Amino acid sequence: xxxxxxxxxxxxxxxxxxxxxxxxxxxxxxxxxxxxxxxxxxxxxxxxxxxxxxxxxxxxxxxxxxxxxxxxxxxxxxxxxxxxxxxxxxxxxxxxxxxxxxxxxxxxxxxxxxxxxxxxxxxxxxxxxxxxxxxxxxxxxxxxxxxxxxxxxxxxxxxxxxxxxxxxxxxxxxxxxxxxxxxxxxxxxxxxxxxxxxxxxxxxxxxxxxxxxxxxxxxxxxxxxxxxxxxxxxxxxxxxxxxxxxxxxxxxxxxxxxxxxxxxxxxxxxxxx
Amino acid sequence: xxxxxxxxxxxxxxxxxxxxxxxxxxxxxxxxxxxxxxxxxxxxxxxxxxxxxxxxxxxxxxxxxxxxxxxxxxxxxxxxxxxxxxxxxxxxxxxxxxxxxxxxxxxxxxxxxxxxxxxxxxxxxxxxxxxxxxxxxxxx
Numbered sequence: 001x002x003x004x005x006x007x008x009x010x011x012x013x014x015x016x017x018x019x020x021x022x023x024x025x026x027x028x029x030x031x032x033x034x035x036x037x038x039x040x041x042x043x044x045x046x047x048x049x050x051x052x053x054x055x056x057x058x059x060x061x062x063x064x065x066x067x068x069x070x071x072x073x074x075x076x077x078x079x080x081x082x083x084x085x086x087x088x089x090x091x092x093x094x095x096x097x098x099x100x101x102x103x104x105x106x107x108x109x110x111x112x113x114x115x116x117x118x119x120x121x122x123x124x125x126x127x128x129x130x131x132x133x134x135x136x137x138x139x140x141x142x143x144x145x146x147x148x149x150x151x152x153x154x155x156x157x158x159x160x161x162x163x164x165x166x167x168x169x170x171x172x173x174x175x176x177x178x179x180x181x182x183x184x185x186x187x188x189x190x191x192x193x194x195x196x197x198x199x200x201x202x203x204x205x206x207x208x209x210x211x212x213x214x215x216x217x218x219x220x221x222x223x224x225x226x227x228x229x230x231x232x233x234x235x236x237x238x239x240x241x242x243x244x245x246x247x248x249x250x251x252x253x254x255x256x257x258x259x260x261x262x263x264x265x266x267x268x269x270x271x272x273x
Numbered sequence: 274x275x276x277x278x279x280x281x282x283x284x285x286x287x288x289x290x291x292x293x294x295x296x297x298x299x300x301x302x303x304x305x306x307x308x309x310x311x312x313x314x315x316x317x318x319x320x321x322x323x324x325x326x327x328x329x330x331x332x333x334x335x336x337x338x339x340x341x342x343x344x345x346x347x348x349x350x351x352x353x354x355x356x357x358x359x360x361x362x363x364x365x366x367x368x369x370x371x372x373x374x375x376x377x378x379x380x381x382x383x384x385x386x387x388x389x390x391x392x393x394x395x396x397x398x399x400x401x402x403x404x405x406x407x408x409x410x411x412x413x
Contacts (some may be wrong), residue, residue: 013296013328016296017328020299020300020320020324021324024320025317028316028321028375030316031314032316050312115276116278117278117315117376123314157314185382185385
């Protein structure tokens, strides 16, 4: 017994080191496995609060730019609205109860944004209280941003598309050939679309949109332009480089897309298990 | 290359008094790393890297300052310049290397890890040196 105590006292530094190092490794490994509720995250009470305070001050400096973006978006929506070809004709056919759709948009403000690491996260200033739940899509007026993975009462955390865990279904605008959107961790403006079949007519400058094969994003949200593409080693799939429409280094306000039917679809899919 | 993010918080671990008990120093380093991890959403990589360099700091100190470290008389402000530089470089390099290995978490990105470690370390070391010259302790 005496010897055990002596051993412990003699090696107390090594033991403490192993303990602390093991604890931090555990947290690291946990953060690398997708979809787990984490206490150590920027969406908790303290960090979210501090980020929000800081952002309250910072956002004043960007007011002009945000206004400009809003004007641009309003312009776009107005153009769409006033160019509906024949309103009389449409009125008879649009059934407003069906037209409402299953997606609901909510606004939120970005209070923390990363883009220089391999696994980047964004923190928003709204959470469960505003009915924002994990696995909701996040977009701006220009393109997609990411998916919510963790929501506390007042804050939520978004897995940015600039994250090695992020995998989003996307397709060519012209045809229906689709693939998965991933990021190789290098340039925050260029992301990759992989597993696009060789048959697809890929051309530089073509637009990529979301595919709508998941519950998270509706179909047709713009993502970016093709700037380059190459066949993979087997020669059967394209890997496409996409320049984002969205400037991921400069996001102010975002829209969170809530799928109202999600619970129902989930229940349907879970019947198998 | 994208963006370089120097980690100036290493300055705290570099100038922390050399004669504090090792266990206490490791605990402080762990808490520092963990608080940065919560804000950066990076799991536990900063905590791991901080605890690691806190653990091996005596070895680096002995390597850089030689036998005089053992008599607990060393103060960072009155050491020879070369020794101080080697101490800082070693601390920053080891910290960043472990940090980026844990961040990537795969050995298929060795080239990217080394590149990031190299560039981030250069800027961190520069910032640390600038801060040390700007905030010199007053001589009495």
